[in-house]
Structures are given as structure tokens and as C-alpha cells.
Amino acid sequence: MSAPGVNASGLATSGEGPLLQVRDLTVEFRGQTGRVAAVNGVSFDVRPGETLALVGESGSGKSVTSLAIMRLIGKAGGTRIGGQILLRRRNGATVDLLAASDPEIREIRGTEIAMVFQEPMTSLNPVHTIGAQVAEGIVFHRRISRRAALAEAVELLDLVGIPEPRRRIDSFPHQLSGGMRQRAMIAVALACKPGLLIADEPTTALDVTIQAQILELMQRLQRQTGMSIVFITHNLGVVAEVADRVLVMYAGRIVEQAPVVPLFGQPLMPYTQGLLRSVPRLDMAGGVHEELHAIPGNVPDPTAMPPGCAFHPRCAHFQPTVCDGAVPALEAADPDHSVRCARWREVSRRVPASQPVPA
Amino acid sequence: MTASPPPVLEVDGLVKHFPIGSGLFGRSRDKVRAVDGVSFSVAKGEVLGLVGESGSGKTTVGRTVLRLDTPTDGAIRFLGNDITHLTRSQLRPFRRQMQLVFQDPFSSLNPRMRVDRIVGAPLAIHEPGMAAAERTQRVEDALAMVGLPRNSGERFPHEFSGGQRQRIGIARALMLRPELLVADEPVSALDVSIQAQVVKLLLDVRAKLGLTILFIAHDLAVVGHVSDRVAVMYLGKLVEIADTRTLFRDPRHPYTEALFSAAPVPDPTIRRQRIVLTGDIPSPINPPSGCAFRTRCRYALPACAAEVPPLREVAKGHLKACLRDDLELVPWQDAPRDPARPPAVATPAP
Known part of the structure; x- marks a missing residue:
């Protein structure tokens, strides 16, 4: 989608502005050895009609961010959530999801924001029929009869491409294949026509042909x-394949943010560059084995974060004090392209994305 | 492939059926045809990739060639010896020469054992007379070879990350310097940046030790990167086998073509003309008659239902199981990007 001119810090609330604005989101869990920040000062916008991809490895904080948007992280056990998540509601009002009351959240969840999870087998209830699970949200939010809701469920199953939807509303999740279950999950999420769909690894558990x-x-x-x-x-x-814009997360922080084409074409953060080079490409198969570039080391332990840039122990461009002194700021390299790297100017000049990093 | 040295592994008409439920008089009626007539061979030092979706039988092939499962029919020859019907004790001398790397580095290491005991276990079994000092030395060497600190043996599996645990699993598999390594989805449980490390490690040890590897995975790009030759499985049968370059550039089976076209490419300026297969992989309990893929194949003819197409050679070293020779298949076809999603910057000229 072509994005309307929104500057990253502006809290625009006009019809053209972002649908969702996450501002300085921080989620801290209490662990055995103290507080662990799973998400650390994350800010981004979701514009109307766009697909924003959140990319990261395990422990990057991408799933915690999505759960926070859904207000699915409880405050029990000393969990601390800070910042703001501003949603522009259908009625035009802007609400901070982190401060909203429980009844208001229940009203928003399902109707304005819905979620699709990774594992359709564990996120669908095994003892209820598919039809009942799709109809549940419709009955809850729109207060129409079960019969009318089931009729809509049939239409929804048809919409998501489940064959013989009239028969399938009486099926239980275990009677469907993985791909069909994920379609049913999507039907549940879309039941009340949300303006924002959060999809957390929706195709990871599926085979490639089903993923397609x-x-x-x-x-x-x-x-x-x-x-x-x-x-x-x-x-x-x-x-x-799917994204308009991409957010790359590492160790709880956004490290790069850009529209999809420049992100893949001219990545600025060494981590993004490394990730892109570590993926084997189908169209280069059968070539030289040495082409593949691996990022050395491991994702940092959240209880023992490296000082400064969290990526510095694995980075080929590491320079003492520059990189391990202070956490680098997220800088705008371009109006629409931001990067968190103290050396991005030198790094991006010296190493075009297509060339291997000298060891 | 050179024909001179005998293959490390030869599989001939391998069949593995698992009975399910039991009918009247305790006789089993239905069976899962997990592997239904698979033949291939792996030459010394070669990496053969075995790709397929879930339910295609690729894991069962891996387990059966190691004789962790007993085949229902067919023959398995390892270094020229027929091991199809050997008993446990007869298999024992072969076991040390064939090892397995598992998918999940969390469940495949005993959490209550120290790493030195895990990695040294093959020595304890196969070389019970070895002196303790030598065993310690061998364990340290194995850990060093897979890129772990030599003193990692003193620690427990939970102290390591997923990628490091997979290295421990590889160290254990390499302890006895096996001839054949079966790697069953060795990187699919790992993070992207770690996958590349483990792939490089496997290629590295294969070069160092002259290892022969049967690399089982569903990720075509990884398989293409690692393998010398690739075999594609669908519903218990091989549908195509060729050297990697040929298979990726000139696939001859419609299923291979569809698999390639379904795999997402990490390049937003490329938009694929996608062949989206309809439906799911059929049940291996009651597979379709004739060609098992015909129910999802866009080129299927009535003749495809009549008989099972044999795997036959269409070019030197390139075999496929498809009736139709008149197809012009392409691994992928680029199409202009979706006009609804124009690239944010100009696409670089080719």
C-alpha cells in the first residue's frame, strides 16, 4: 500500500493516519535472577490496509509484542507493561489498549483486532465443533441468535475455502487436516470483520504447498x-511474499524498519544483512556450498544482555566503545527507513548487501 | 555420479506398512502405506537429499534404512551387505557405521546426563574396553570438531542453546566415525541464523571425514544447498530423483514443479507465477489408484488413474515417475509484482 505521509513520531488521529500506534512499549517479566525485558522501548505504526511483518528469531520479543497488542499478557507475577498502544477505533475515537477497561477490551478484541495463532490444533478447542467456535464471537459481539450466527459461520467457512462448509460446521478440529484447521482459525478471527489481524507464525506449522x-x-x-x-x-x-513494510527485532528492540523492497535490497543493520545472507536460496541451489553465510554465536540470553548494542558479540563490524558503550538509537536513514546501529553509515557504504562480510 | 566404488547404501523396492486397528480374529485389515516401493542408492561421500511434505514417508525411509524399523518388503544393502533381515545382534557391527541426527535437539538429549556421557555413549557401547583417559580425549576431540569448547562435557544439555545442542547431537553421531549419517530434519527446529551454522558444520564434517549423508528435510532451499542429488517423495513413493542442479533447473515431475513454485523466495522484487495445489496430501491408508499425485495434479489425464507410473530414466541419472513426457515444466516463472503492491523503490534493472 502506498503510505500516507505520516511522520514516525506524530500521533495523527485523522482518517488518513495509522490504525495502530505502538509507543515505547516495554514488557518486563520477573525471572529468578531479576527483571527481564522481553520487549524494550518498541514503537511503530500500523497503517490502514497494510501488511507489516515483524521478523525476529526466538527471544526477539516479536510474539510478546503481539500478545501485548491483544492485551493477552497478565500483570500477575510481577510482569510490568509500559508505554502506549493507541488504536483508532471504528467510531473515530483513539483508545490506549494498555489503559482500557476490561469490558472495553472485550468489545475490541474480535471485532476490531483479531489474532491467528501458529498451532491450529492447540488454539482451537477440541471439544467444540468448528461451527460453534466460529459462531461464538458473532453471538457474543452482535447478540444475534445462534441459528443466524451458524448461518454466517457457513458463509465464513466458504469464504476461507473450506469445502462443503454446511457439513464442516459440525466437524471437530481433529477431523480436519492442518491446513483446513488453519483456515477454520482464520474464519474464527474474521468472524466480526476486524480492521486489524495479528497473525503469529500462521504458516510455520504447515507444509509448503499448504502454506502457499x-x-x-x-x-x-x-x-x-x-x-x-x-x-x-x-x-x-x-x-x-506478503509484507509491505518490515520491522526487524533483535533482543527485544527494533533494529531496522523499512518498506520490504529496500529492506531486502539495501539492509543497513548488520544483523539484517547477516540474516538475509544466511537463508539458502532456491534459485541458487546446486551452486557452490561456501556461499552460505552464518551469523556466528547465539541469540543473547535475556538475563545477561551484552552492554551497548545487543548484537555486538556476533557482529563483524564490532568496534570497542562505539558498539559496546551505549545502546545505539534508532536513526532515520531515510524518512521511511530506520536503523539501530552506531556504525550504519560506514557499514552500509562498505558492504553492499550482495557481498559477503570479510571475516 | 561415478560408478566405480560400490554405493554405501542401496535401497531396493523398500516397503514399510504399519497395520492399524485390528479386524475380526485379531487380523489387521487396514495399513498405513508409509513407504511403498522406494529404490535409490547413495554413493560414498555423497549427500542425498530426501524431500517431501509431512506424511510423504521420508522419515520412515530414514528409520528403515537404519533398521530402526523392519521393512515389510524390499532390500537394504549397506556397504554391499544385505542388512534387511539381520537380527539385533547381527546388526550390531553395522550400527557403529550408521548414525542418526535427530530433528529436535531438546528431546534427543537426555537432560539428566552430562554432555560427556551423552557424546561418549557410543564409545561405552561399542568400545567397552577403552581406557577412561582415551575416552575423555575422544569426547573432547569430538566436541572440538563440532565447534564447542573442549570442556563442554562437564555441563548438562539445558545449559546450551538449541544450535549448540544440535552440535552435541552431531558430535555423538560422529563419535564412532560412521560411514553413513542419516540427518532427519536436523535444522528445522533451529533459528534462521543458527540453521546456516549447522548446515555449514555438516558440510564441513562431511568433507573432513568423507561422510555419506542421507539428508531428510522439507525445506527445499536447505536441501538444495546441502545435497549433491535430491530425491522427491510423495505419499510413500519417489516421484523424481536427479542431481541437484538438474532437478532445480529442469524438474520433470509436476509435483516437483509445484513444490518449487510453492516455496517462498526471500526477494520481494520477484513475484512468482504460483501453482497453488488444491487440497491436501491424500491418506496413505487409502491412496488414489494409479499415480498418487493425480488428485492434485493440474496435468492429470484419465490414464493416470489406471496404473502406477514406474520410476524411469528420462535423462542420464534423472528419473521420474510420471506418464506424461509432453510437459514443459519450469521450476518457477517470474511474474510482475501484484499491481496492488508496487515496490516502494524502483526495482533494480536485471
């Missing part, structure tokens, strides 16, 4: 409904 079906389905539904999608994944191939 689900991605195509999500893109078709987005065209039909105009909804925004936050697509969380670690699969860069899927990102290239």
Missing part, C-alpha cells in the same frame, strides 16, 4: 476487507 494456499487466502481476504495485518514470522521468504 494460506498465504494466498490471507492476501485475498485483505484485498476484500481492506484490513491491516501484522504478520509475525521468522521466515524471510514469507516476509518477501
Whole structure:
């Protein structure tokens, strides 16, 4: 989608502005050895009708961010959530999801923001029929009869491409294949026509041919409904396929943010560059084995974060004090392209994305 | 492939059926045809990739060639010896020469054992007379070879990350310097940046030790990167096998073509003309007659239902199981980007 001119810090609330604005989101869990910040000062916008991909490895904070948007993180056990998540509601009002009352959240969840999870087997209830689970949200939010809701459920199952929907509303999740279950999950999420769909690794558990079906389905539904999608994944191939803009997360922080083409074409953060080079490409198979570039080391332990830039112990461009002194700021390299790296100017000049990093 | 040295592994008409439920008089009626007539061979030092979706039988092939499962029919020859019907004790001398790397580095290491005991276990079993000092030395060497600190043996599996645990699993598999390594989805549980490390490690040890690897995975790009030759499985059968370059550039089976076209490419300026297969992989309990893929194949003819197409050579070293020779298949076809999603910056000229 072509984005309307929104500056990253402006809290625009006009009809053209972002649908969702996350501001300085911080989520801290209490662990055995003290507080652990799973998400650390994350800010981004979701624009109407766009697909924003959230990319990162395990422990990057991408799933915690999505759960915070859904207000699915409880404050029990000493968990601290800070910042703001501003949603522009259908009625035009802007609400901070972190401060909203429980009844208001229940009203928003399902109707304005919905979520699709990774594992359709564990996120659908095994003892209720597919039809009942799709109809549940419709009955809850719109207070119409069960019969009318089931009739809508049939239409929804048809919309997501489940064959014989009239029969399938009486099926239980275990009677469907993985791909069909994920379609049913999407039908549940779309039941009340949300403006924002959060999809947390929706195709990771599926085979490639089924993944292609689900991605195509999500893109078709987005065209039909105009909804925004936050697509969380670690699969860069899927990102290239579906995203308009990409947020790369590492160790709880955003490290790079850009529209999809420049992100893949001219990545600025060494971590993004490394990730892109560590993915084997189908169209280069059977070539030289040495081409593949691996990022050395491991994702940092959240209880023992390295000082300064969290990526510095694995980075080929590491320079003492510059990189391990202070946490670098997220800088705008371009109006629409921001990067968190103290040395991005030198790094991006010296190393075009297509060349290997000298060891 | 050179024909001179005998293959490390030869599989001939391998069949593995699992009975399910039991009918009247305790006789089993239905069976899952997990592997239904698979033949291939792996030459010394070669990496053969085995790709397929879930339910295609690729894991069962891996387990059966290691004789962790007993085949229902067919023959398995390892270094020229027929091991199809050997008993446990007869298999024992072969076991040390064939090892397995598992998918999940969390469940495949005993959490209550120290790493030196895990990695040294093959020595304890196969070389019970070895002196303790030598065993310690061998364990340290193995850990060093996979890129772990030599003193990692004193620690427990939970102290390591996923990628490091997979290295421990590889160190254990390499302890006895096996001839054949079966790697069953060795990187699919790992983070992207770690996958590349483990892939490089496997290629590295294969070069160092002259290892022969059967690399089982669903990720085509990884398989293409690692393998010398690739075999594609669908519903218990091989549908195509060729050297990697040929298979990726000139696939001859419609299923291979569809698999390639379904795989997402990490390049937003490329938009694929996608062949989206309809439906799911059929049940291996009651597979379709004739060609098992015909129910999802866009080129299927009535003749495809009549008989099972044999795997036959279409070019030197390139075999496929498809009736139709008149197809012009392409691994992928680029199409202009979706006009609804124009690139944010100009696409670089090719």
C-alpha cells in the first residue's frame, strides 16, 4: 500500500493516519535472577490496509509484542507493561489498549483486532465443533441468535475455502487436516470483520504447498476487507511474499524498519544483512556450498544482555566503545527507513548487501 | 555420479506398512502405506537429499534404512551387505557405521546426563574396553570438531542453546566415525541464523571425514544447498530423483514443479507465477489408484488413474515417475509484482 505521509513520531488521529500506534512499549517479566525485558522501548505504526511483518528469531520479543497488542499478557507475577498502544477505533475515537477497561477490551478484541495463532490444533478447542467456535464471537459481539450466527459461520467457512462448509460446521478440529484447521482459525478471527489481524507464525506449522494456499487466502481476504495485518514470522521468504513494510527485532528492540523492497535490497543493520545472507536460496541451489553465510554465536540470553548494542558479540563490524558503550538509537536513514546501529553509515557504504562480510 | 566404488547404501523396492486397528480374529485389515516401493542408492561421500511434505514417508525411509524399523518388503544393502533381515545382534557391527541426527535437539538429549556421557555413549557401547583417559580425549576431540569448547562435557544439555545442542547431537553421531549419517530434519527446529551454522558444520564434517549423508528435510532451499542429488517423495513413493542442479533447473515431475513454485523466495522484487495445489496430501491408508499425485495434479489425464507410473530414466541419472513426457515444466516463472503492491523503490534493472 502506498503510505500516507505520516511522520514516525506524530500521533495523527485523522482518517488518513495509522490504525495502530505502538509507543515505547516495554514488557518486563520477573525471572529468578531479576527483571527481564522481553520487549524494550518498541514503537511503530500500523497503517490502514497494510501488511507489516515483524521478523525476529526466538527471544526477539516479536510474539510478546503481539500478545501485548491483544492485551493477552497478565500483570500477575510481577510482569510490568509500559508505554502506549493507541488504536483508532471504528467510531473515530483513539483508545490506549494498555489503559482500557476490561469490558472495553472485550468489545475490541474480535471485532476490531483479531489474532491467528501458529498451532491450529492447540488454539482451537477440541471439544467444540468448528461451527460453534466460529459462531461464538458473532453471538457474543452482535447478540444475534445462534441459528443466524451458524448461518454466517457457513458463509465464513466458504469464504476461507473450506469445502462443503454446511457439513464442516459440525466437524471437530481433529477431523480436519492442518491446513483446513488453519483456515477454520482464520474464519474464527474474521468472524466480526476486524480492521486489524495479528497473525503469529500462521504458516510455520504447515507444509509448503499448504502454506502457499494460506498465504494466498490471507492476501485475498485483505484485498476484500481492506484490513491491516501484522504478520509475525521468522521466515524471510514469507516476509518477501506478503509484507509491505518490515520491522526487524533483535533482543527485544527494533533494529531496522523499512518498506520490504529496500529492506531486502539495501539492509543497513548488520544483523539484517547477516540474516538475509544466511537463508539458502532456491534459485541458487546446486551452486557452490561456501556461499552460505552464518551469523556466528547465539541469540543473547535475556538475563545477561551484552552492554551497548545487543548484537555486538556476533557482529563483524564490532568496534570497542562505539558498539559496546551505549545502546545505539534508532536513526532515520531515510524518512521511511530506520536503523539501530552506531556504525550504519560506514557499514552500509562498505558492504553492499550482495557481498559477503570479510571475516 | 561415478560408478566405480560400490554405493554405501542401496535401497531396493523398500516397503514399510504399519497395520492399524485390528479386524475380526485379531487380523489387521487396514495399513498405513508409509513407504511403498522406494529404490535409490547413495554413493560414498555423497549427500542425498530426501524431500517431501509431512506424511510423504521420508522419515520412515530414514528409520528403515537404519533398521530402526523392519521393512515389510524390499532390500537394504549397506556397504554391499544385505542388512534387511539381520537380527539385533547381527546388526550390531553395522550400527557403529550408521548414525542418526535427530530433528529436535531438546528431546534427543537426555537432560539428566552430562554432555560427556551423552557424546561418549557410543564409545561405552561399542568400545567397552577403552581406557577412561582415551575416552575423555575422544569426547573432547569430538566436541572440538563440532565447534564447542573442549570442556563442554562437564555441563548438562539445558545449559546450551538449541544450535549448540544440535552440535552435541552431531558430535555423538560422529563419535564412532560412521560411514553413513542419516540427518532427519536436523535444522528445522533451529533459528534462521543458527540453521546456516549447522548446515555449514555438516558440510564441513562431511568433507573432513568423507561422510555419506542421507539428508531428510522439507525445506527445499536447505536441501538444495546441502545435497549433491535430491530425491522427491510423495505419499510413500519417489516421484523424481536427479542431481541437484538438474532437478532445480529442469524438474520433470509436476509435483516437483509445484513444490518449487510453492516455496517462498526471500526477494520481494520477484513475484512468482504460483501453482497453488488444491487440497491436501491424500491418506496413505487409502491412496488414489494409479499415480498418487493425480488428485492434485493440474496435468492429470484419465490414464493416470489406471496404473502406477514406474520410476524411469528420462535423462542420464534423472528419473521420474510420471506418464506424461509432453510437459514443459519450469521450476518457477517470474511474474510482475501484484499491481496492488508496487515496490516502494524502483526495482533494480536485471
